Structures are given as structure tokens and as C-alpha cells.
Amino acid sequence: MSEAKFKQIAETIISRITSGYYPPNSKLPPHRVLADELNTTPVTVAKAYQRLAEQNRVESFVGRGTFVCGESKLSQVIHASEDDATEFNFSILQPCLSHNIAALQDAFQKTAPRITPQLIGYAEHSGHQQHRQVGVEWAARYGLAGGTVENTLLTDGAQNALALLLEALTKPGDTIAVESLTYPGILAIASLMRREVIGVEMDENGMTPDSLQQVLQTARPKVVIVVPSHQNPTGVTMPAARREIIAQLIRDSNVWLIEDDIYGFLNPEPIPAICNWLPEQGFHVTSLSKAISPALRCGFIKAPDAQVDTINAHIRANIWLSSPLNYQVAAELVSSGTAFELAQRQQRLAQQRQQIVQEILHPAPPHQYGYHIWLKLPQHWQPERFVQEAAKQHLLVSSGSYFAVRQPTDHIRLSLMSINSEARFREGLTQLKALMDTYTTSTLPFQV
The missing domain is CATH 1.10.10.10 (Winged helix-like DNA-binding domain superfamily/Winged helix DNA-binding domain)
Incomplete structure (x- = not known):
């Protein structure tokens, strides 16, 4: 040879x-x-x-x-918004930030006189009690039961929470079960930590019980991660009945659940968290990034009482504590009710954007709420090729391939909120529709 x-x-x-x-x-x-x-x-x-x-x-x-291999640098999948008036960023999931600026400016101004030596120094127990209370109130508003200042821990956003939990609950070589289409940030963490990932099949109600049961029996994962509301990337929201069944399967298998519930505030009515049925096995994760601002870096873990000290030790070893200054701003927003008003405003904006998408792109199935859609491409397009051609027209989208756990896909994920102007949002969607309708042949790369 x-x-x-x-x-x-x-x-x-x-x-x-x-x-x-x-x-x-x-x-x-x-x-x-x-x-x-x-x-x-x-x-x-x-x-x-x-x-x-x-x-x-x-x-x-x-x-x-x-x-x-599906693992990639997140920068290949998700592009942060830049000050570039020529780009249409349909890649990153964040609130429509122009609608939140005035409230944030006001909250920072009200916080400034309250800065004390105690606030800007080190703190015990994953931050100050009043800041942990922010997490309790925020999560309770959107369906979590059982949160207290003792079992609610502070992190630098939800991504940091996921990394801390996987580090604490698993070791290299362990298996983690996730939805068969899942957030690439989870896959990136697993890859860096050398954890194996296995996908659980989904339907219109989210992770399916039959597939989860099979995975639990055959792969014996240490942790199951679920995004129950406005799932990233499919947009599916798991109804309460399915959540209870998933909780029962996890309880019977004696594995850990990580419930990544950062989009729960987008539900028209609160839906009970899966962790409500798993007080001793479930870790509930949420943050203020998607409703208010990712720059605040305010994330929350509601942990089983018996695991609080362990997770606190990992927080201390990794970041010591999250910024009390940011959490003081969050406390001002939550105590005044402004945080919940901003969340409701973003929910209404998301609904309006979904209606515009339906008008221009006609996605199936349609979704009334949520920050994104999971868009099936015409047969003549491969996701990577479409992403490349879209980028040439300053249209930033995310290939569905990076959300899939060892399975092909013919979708892209489209964020609806990072473009602040509705006029530019419509313009970008119209250009995307024109590109989708353009027939292009994909030539086979060179032979040997």
C-alpha cells in the first residue's frame, strides 16, 4: 500500500x-x-x-x-453581534436588547449609591443571600417549586452553571444523555471534559419516554440534560404530562437530571419544572441572559439539598463567586418588578417576530412563541453550503449539523431577536427566502 x-x-x-x-x-x-x-x-x-x-x-x-465529529468551536456555530450595519445576525439567541437599555441604565443608577465594602468584597455561600433570593423569585415565577436561598446558587450565567454541574457530577469517560438535537454549548463542554454524549429521540412534545428508557437501560448515563421550554434548536416545549413521565423515568433509574430552563419565561403560562418531581435528583438551571441581558452574567442553580455543599465547592474552586455588583442590579430589577415586565415585553416581541417569519418563510411547524425557529431547507441545499452562501450576503445563520448528536440534518437554526430593527429583520428574512429559493448544485470535492 x-x-x-x-x-x-x-x-x-x-x-x-x-x-x-x-x-x-x-x-x-x-x-x-x-x-x-x-x-x-x-x-x-x-x-x-x-x-x-x-x-x-x-x-x-x-x-x-x-x-x-460534530464537536466544534462555538464561534463556528454562533456569532456574537458586532457593530456592523451590513450584517443580519440570525445566529445568536439573545433578547432584543434595544428594548431593555433604558431599564438597565435606570437600575445601574439606582444601584450605585448602594455600593458598600460588604457588597464589593468576597462573600460566602455562593454570594449574598439577597442575591440568591433573586434566583428564587425569578425561577418560581416561571414554574419552579422548592427554591430557597439555601439551595439556590449563583453562577456566571447558564453556560457556567452547565459546566460546573458536569464537572461535579461526572468524570472523564462518563456518558451524558441529551436530546438528539441539542444546544452546541452542551456538546462543547462535554468534548472539552472528555465526556461521552448519547442522543435521546424527540417528538413534537420533546424527549420521548421510550427512547429515554432505552438509553437509561443500555448506555447507563450519569446525567440527563433536558431543555424543556422552547428547546434549542427545535423550539419544542414539553407539556406538563410529559415532564412528569420523564421525571419518573429518571427517578427510577437513579441518575441526575440537569434541567436547562432558560427559556421558561417565554411560556404564556408557567409550566411546572421537571425538577419539581425530582427534589433529590434534579438540578434546575436558569439565568437572566435571555430575558434581560447576557452581559449581566446572572445564572442560578437550584440544587438538591444534599448536593449544595458539593456544588458550592466547585463554584469556589472555579470562580470563587459571581459579581455581586451585577447581582445587585438584578436585585433592583426583580424587586421592582421591572425584570418581569422586560421578560413579558420580550415574549410579546418574540411572538411578533414569529408572525413575521410565518408570513415570509412559512416554516413548519409554526410556533407562536420562542426566540428561534428550526428551519428545514429545500432539498437542493446542504446546511453547510447554505451557511457559506448566506455569509457571502452578510446573513449569519447556524447550520443544524452542529446541533445534532451523530445524525445528519437538513435544517438551520434561525434566531429572531438579535436584529433590533423590525424593518431590517424583514429585509434579512426576505434575502434569506430569496437565497433558499435559489437552486444551486453542490459539486463533489476533488477526487484522488
Whole structure:
């Protein structure tokens, strides 16, 4: 076998991955099929696959085949908003911030006279009691029961909370169960921490009980992570009956639940948190990032009483404590009721944006609420190719491939809120619709 031959085949596969012909999480052709296509032998293809596995470009599973690695840098999937008037950012999920600026300015001004040595110094127990009370009140408003200042802990946003919990509850090599389509930030944490991820199938009501039960029995995960409201990326909201069933399965299996409930405030009426049925096994995570501002970095974990000291130890070791200054601003917003008014305003704006999307793009299924849609592309588009062509027109969207746990997808995720002007929002959607309707052929990357 020519050593140059298998290296050349590996480079061909990399070019196809880069171009989107083999998208993240997709299954590569069997050895013999690719060998016939490239006029070589299955042994040579096998050696090329092994080389790519050593480079962490692909993963092989006995009996299932070889898959393109789906883990990526979040910067490839989600683009932070920049001061660029030419861009239409449909990538990042955040509130429509222009509507919150005046309230934030007022809250900071009211907070300034209350700065004391105690406020700006170190604090015990994951921050000051009045700041933990903010988390109790915020989560209780949107469906969580049982939160207290003793079991509510402060973090630098929900992403920090997820990382802390996975670090505390699992070890390298452990399996984490997530929805089969899930937030890439979870996948990024798992990849960095060397945790295995397995997907649980979903339907129109979220994670399915049958699939979860099978995963619990066969993969024996240490943790199950669920996004129950306006799930990222599908937009599905799990009804109360399904939440209770999921809780029962987790309780019977004696595993941990992490409930990532940062979009609960978008529900028209509060829905009971899954953790309400799992007081000894459930960790409820929420934050103010999606309703008020990601810059506040105010996140909350409601932990089982027996786990509070453990999670506090991890918070202390990682960040010591979250900024009391930011939490003082949050306390002002919550105690005055302004935080809940802002959340309701963002909910109304999201509903208006969903109606505009329905008018221009006609997505299926339609959603009345939520910050994003999970948009199926026409058959002639691959997600990566569409993302590349959209970027050329200054349209930033997220390929669905990066949300999938080892399965292909023909969707993109479209954020609806980061563009502050409704006129520009309509303009960007119209350009996206025109691009979707443009027929383009995808040529196969070079042969060997």
C-alpha cells in the first residue's frame, strides 16, 4: 500500500468535510463503497479513516460505522453581534436588547449609591443571600417549586452553571444523555471534559419516554440534560404530562437530571419544572441572559439539598463567586418588578417576530412563541453550503449539523431577536427566502 495514497484519501475526506459534502455528525461511506468510488482498496480507506480518527476528525463505532465529529468551536456555530450595519445576525439567541437599555441604565443608577465594602468584597455561600433570593423569585415565577436561598446558587450565567454541574457530577469517560438535537454549548463542554454524549429521540412534545428508557437501560448515563421550554434548536416545549413521565423515568433509574430552563419565561403560562418531581435528583438551571441581558452574567442553580455543599465547592474552586455588583442590579430589577415586565415585553416581541417569519418563510411547524425557529431547507441545499452562501450576503445563520448528536440534518437554526430593527429583520428574512429559493448544485470535492 502506498503511504501517500491513504494520506491523499484522508485529505480528500477532509476537503469534503470542510465543504459540507460530509457534514458534522454524518456517516461516512463504508470502506468498500468509498474504495470503489476512489479507485483504491478498502484497506487503504480503512487506514485513511484511522488517520482521521487520530486527528479527531472522525469517530468509529463497532457495528455502526464512521461518523464526522460534530464537536466544534462555538464561534463556528454562533456569532456574537458586532457593530456592523451590513450584517443580519440570525445566529445568536439573545433578547432584543434595544428594548431593555433604558431599564438597565435606570437600575445601574439606582444601584450605585448602594455600593458598600460588604457588597464589593468576597462573600460566602455562593454570594449574598439577597442575591440568591433573586434566583428564587425569578425561577418560581416561571414554574419552579422548592427554591430557597439555601439551595439556590449563583453562577456566571447558564453556560457556567452547565459546566460546573458536569464537572461535579461526572468524570472523564462518563456518558451524558441529551436530546438528539441539542444546544452546541452542551456538546462543547462535554468534548472539552472528555465526556461521552448519547442522543435521546424527540417528538413534537420533546424527549420521548421510550427512547429515554432505552438509553437509561443500555448506555447507563450519569446525567440527563433536558431543555424543556422552547428547546434549542427545535423550539419544542414539553407539556406538563410529559415532564412528569420523564421525571419518573429518571427517578427510577437513579441518575441526575440537569434541567436547562432558560427559556421558561417565554411560556404564556408557567409550566411546572421537571425538577419539581425530582427534589433529590434534579438540578434546575436558569439565568437572566435571555430575558434581560447576557452581559449581566446572572445564572442560578437550584440544587438538591444534599448536593449544595458539593456544588458550592466547585463554584469556589472555579470562580470563587459571581459579581455581586451585577447581582445587585438584578436585585433592583426583580424587586421592582421591572425584570418581569422586560421578560413579558420580550415574549410579546418574540411572538411578533414569529408572525413575521410565518408570513415570509412559512416554516413548519409554526410556533407562536420562542426566540428561534428550526428551519428545514429545500432539498437542493446542504446546511453547510447554505451557511457559506448566506455569509457571502452578510446573513449569519447556524447550520443544524452542529446541533445534532451523530445524525445528519437538513435544517438551520434561525434566531429572531438579535436584529433590533423590525424593518431590517424583514429585509434579512426576505434575502434569506430569496437565497433558499435559489437552486444551486453542490459539486463533489476533488477526487484522488
